[in-house]
Amino acid sequence: MQRIGVFVCHCGTNIAATVDVKKVVELVRFEPGVVFADDYMYMCSEAGQEKIIAAIKEHDLTGLVICSCSPRMHEKTFRACAEKAGLNPYMVEVANIREQCSWIHKDREEATEKAVILARAAIAKVNLNTPLQEGESPVTKRALIIGGGIAGIQTALDIADAGYEVDIVEREPSIGGRMSQFDKTFPTLDCASCILTPKMVEVNQHPNITLYTYSEVEGVSGYVGNFDVKIRKKARSVDMSACTGCGECQAKCPLGKMGKIPSEFDRGLRTRPAIYMPFAQAVPAVPVIDRENCTYFKTGKCGVCAKICPSKAVNYEQEDEIVTVKYGAIVVATGFDIINLDKFGEYAYNESPDVITSIELERLMNASGPTGGHLERMSDHKQPKDIVFIQCVGSRCDDEKGKPYCSKVCCMYTAKHAMLIKDHWPDTNITVFYIDVRTPGKNFDEFYRRAVEQYHVNYVKGQVGKVIPQPDGSLLVQGVDLLDNKQIMKKTDMVVLAAAVEPNKGVRKIATMLTASIDNNDFLTEAHAKLRPVESPTAGIFLSGMAQGPKDIPETVSQAGAAAVKVVGLLAKDKLKTNPCTAKCDPMFCNGCSTCANVCPYGAITYEDQQVRGPGVNETRRVAVVNNALCQGCGACTSACPSGAMDLQGFSNRQITTEVDSICR
Amino acid sequence: MSMNEEKTEFRPLIVAFCCNWCSYAGADLAGSSRLSYPADVKIIRVPCSGRVNPMFILRAFERGADGVIICGCHPGDCHYSTGNYYARRRMTLLFSMLDYMGVENGRTRVEWCSAAEGVKFSNTMNEFCEKVKSLGKSVRLGDIRCKD
Numbered sequence: 064m065q066r067i068g069v070f071v072c073h074c075g076t077n078i079a080a081t082v083d084v085k086k087v088v089e090l091v092r093f094e095p096g097v098v099f100a101d102d103y104m105y106m107c108s109e110a111g112q113e114k115i116i117a118a119i120k121e122h123d124l125t126g127l128v129i130c131s132c133s134p135r136m137h138e139k140t141f142r143a144c145a146e147k148a149g150l151n152p153y154m155v156e157v158a159n160i161r162e163q164c165s166w167i168h169k170d171r172e173e174a175t176e177k178a179v180i181l182a183r184a185a186i187a188k189v190n191l192n193t194p195l196q197e198g199e200s201p202v203t204k205r206a207l208i209i210g211g212g213i214a215g216i217q218t219a220l221d222i223a224d225a226g227y228e229v230d231i232v233e234r235e236p237s238i239g240g241r242m243s244q245f246d247k248t249f250p251t252l253d254c255a256s257c258i259l260t261p262k263m264v265e266v267n268q269h270p271n272i273t274l275y276t277y278s279e280v281e282g283v284s285g286y287v288g289n290f291d292v293k294i295r296k297k298a299r300s301v302d303m304s305a306c307t308g309c310g311e312c313q314a315k316c317p318l319g320k321m322g323k324i325p326s327e328f329d330r331g332l333r334t335r336p337a338i339y340m341p342f343a344q345a346v347p348a349v350p351v352i353d354r355e356n357c358t359y360f361k362t363g364k365c366g367v368c369a370k371i372c373p374s375k376a377v378n379y380e381q382e383d384e385i386v387t388v389k390y391g392a393i394v395v396a397t398g399f400d401i402i403n404l405d406k407f408g409e410y411a412y413n414e415s416p417d418v419i420t421s422i423e424l425e426r427l428m429n430a431s432g433p434t435g436g437h438l439e440r441m442s443d444h445k446q447p448k449d450i451v452f453i454q455c456v457g458s459r460c461d462d463e464k465g466k467p468y469c470s471k472v473c474c475m476y477t478a479k480h481a482m483l484i485k486d487h488w489p490d491t492n493i494t495v496f497y498i499d500v501r502t503p504g505k506n507f508d509e510f511y512r513r514a515v516e517q518y519h520v521n522y523v524k525g526q527v528g529k530v531i532p533q534p535d536g537s538l539l540v541q542g543v544d545l546l547d548n549k550q551i552m553k554k555t556d557m558v559v560l561a562a563a564v565e566p567n568k569g570v571r572k573i574a575t576m577l578t579a580s581i582d583n584n585d586f587l588t589e590a591h592a593k594l595r596p597v598e599s600p601t602a603g604i605f606l607s608g609m610a611q612g613p614k615d616i617p618e619t620v621s622q623a624g625a626a627a628v629k630v631v632g633l634l635a636k637d638k639l640k641t642n643p644c645t646a647k648c649d650p651m652f653c654n655g656c657s658t659c660a661n662v663c664p665y666g667a668i669t670y671e672d673q674q675v676r677g678p679g680v681n682e683t684r685r686v687a688v689v690n691n692a693l694c695q696g697c698g699a700c701t702s703a704c705p706s707g708a709m710d711l712q713g714f715s716n717r718q719i720t721t722e723v724d725s726i727c728r
Numbered sequence: 729m730s731m732n733e734e735k736t737e738f739r740p741l742i743v744a745f746c747c748n749w750c751s752y753a754g755a756d757l758a759g760s761s762r763l764s765y766p767a768d769v770k771i772i773r774v775p776c777s778g779r780v781n782p783m784f785i786l787r788a789f790e791r792g793a794d795g796v797i798i799c800g801c802h803p804g805d806c807h808y809s810t811g812n813y814y815a816r817r818r819m820t821l822l823f824s825m826l827d828y829m830g831v832e833n834g835r836t837r838v839e840w841c842s843a844a845e846g847v848k849f850s851n852t853m854n855e856f857c858e859k860v861k862s863l864g865k866s867v868r869l870g871d872i873r874c875k876d
Contacts, residue, residue: 133756134773135748159771162759167850168767177767184772575804580750582844600749600843601807644775662778664809697808698779702818714775719784726743726770727791 068099068124072106072131081165083175090179096190112144119148126154126189130182132161151194158185187725191718195643202288203391212240214608214623215396221627223271227634232275237345246429249479250510263346283576287603288639290390298381300352305376308348312338312368330423333433338368392630397570399609401562402457406464415532416441418558447556454497457563466563471613473561474501478514485518494521579604597626644713645694648687651677652708655685659700667693740794740860744771745780749807750842751799757846765853778811782822790869795835795860802840830867834859
């Protein structure tokens, strides 16, 4: 028989305001196994924990039930507390009477009754708990970063500087990500590539960093400390060790002059050859052949690049290569893109080349961009005299068309664009249509006010209903000024849309491979929104940059550093404690049918011949054996087992059944 | 309907099995966002929806539950890759058998709810409670296995 102590937490008034804590204590005192019950203001506080430790010693407790917040919050705390008093940490159960009771019910009587029922279920379960021992697993001291934008670059540099080996897998031919497309950055207006390219070079030269560009993650298996990752290195068709990056091939590719292949990097505002580097500062400075468009790959004729390459680096025979590498930790830094604007026909984005997105404007303003930094209309190459910016295109949307969230960066980059344009071409007339201007951040509001006060950018609170291309080439913007309560009809030369950001395509596939949670908007979920913001709920998976949620460059760099510290903290350990709640087979009931091995996602179940002795049985037969190092404790085998031989420690059939009984009594 | 029943409102007893990684966290989020649902719902934490043995559900209906809901991660998002798929198949079979035995389909449900879907969790529970309430008290299953 267990000797159970029940501790009911008030959590200030979080629990006590709705649940009659004293009454709960009185009602559970006489439950089977309970020898002690008490309440306290804050059970998780040091004083509260000391109360628990004292009670364990004084009443010789063998099991604990803590009625408090969610076990996802403080189960660890109370387990550690039990361990301090010499009790096995797995003899602790938490009854969740805050998130799943006091916070959602208003009626005091009802909430108290439910709290008692939840406490009873936990008590019934603890009565069947057995001490469990944590195992150990080794840690591979190498980290993988998925995504080579500023988030991935910074995380990689910080981990590498701490002395651990890091690999970056980047889908595109070069690292650099979105930031490499930008012209200037807010709120300081320093040039994006001036601050990014030194970091890209540092990554390339760092002895602890290996780059896999033009590569994708194909499969992930294993668990924290011991991931096996399959990486597909797509065929570049250029030998990386031989290529000097001279650029001859790009210049001579016949397709380059034909102007048929839109450049992804320049968002389709100019074209590129079939053999190309996305941009001049690309790292590595090695081109790739786009096999879908290359004449040689399509028809077998041409081969100009191979002929003119001075170092004979072009290799048409190259094939995709798949490598499998072991990692201890994985960081997802897959970044963002802007939403597809097909659903926003009212802004005429697909109709007029003079309606552009903000990223396209970045390319047009960039000295290395398609116009050499000269702002011009794509239709007639004239410099626009009047520009309208439309904010929240797809952000803060109530309907299915857009995204419910604020993209966070648009207000600031629009102020930046307006100021930069006014700096170069002071007589340009600029109007910004906005819902709210949101500028929280260091020096952010000052920056926005400069746009209004010094640069006289015309901010109009209101939305644009329609953009209508006119026969004379101009654009008619129909909007509303909410402050003056009047309709606005405005002729302009160019419209810039602040399209909502969204996680990069393909992040869902990666999240599935990593079994990392993802939210309705495809942003990766944190282990705790406030206290564990750079960790995924899946152990060993960390989050960096826009993949987790909208954020600007300073925030991304800070978060990248935070993720790096978490990774270093993990890699610094030689051994990790493993979850002892693993499956266990009772050889008496097992008939070796293999059902469990077929459903096990980890290949943790094998079979061996064992001598089985019991009432009326004494034979050698094939039975299932669970490898505790591989078992992750999902319990799939336990529900699949036809003979009831498989059970899950910590969540056994009897434990869950007794919880059901207790709730239904 | 007797006089007695008319006076006191019927409150169903609902057991919810929630997987630790998605739906239990979703329930926590519903809690911290103060999104209410009836106190009739009692949650049992399991590591994965695939851990839910049909025996647990039969047991609940044997002991007087009026509804049982199993919540897991969205398809493709299972922390253990495939557990929710097994749960879905297993429960499809079990629920049709339960229906045959008199436990109507409205009393049993499998729902996907992520850790970020506090609103969905609360809405699902409200809706499910209403449904079970409208069906009234469930038949009680009897355990007729031979006992030694």
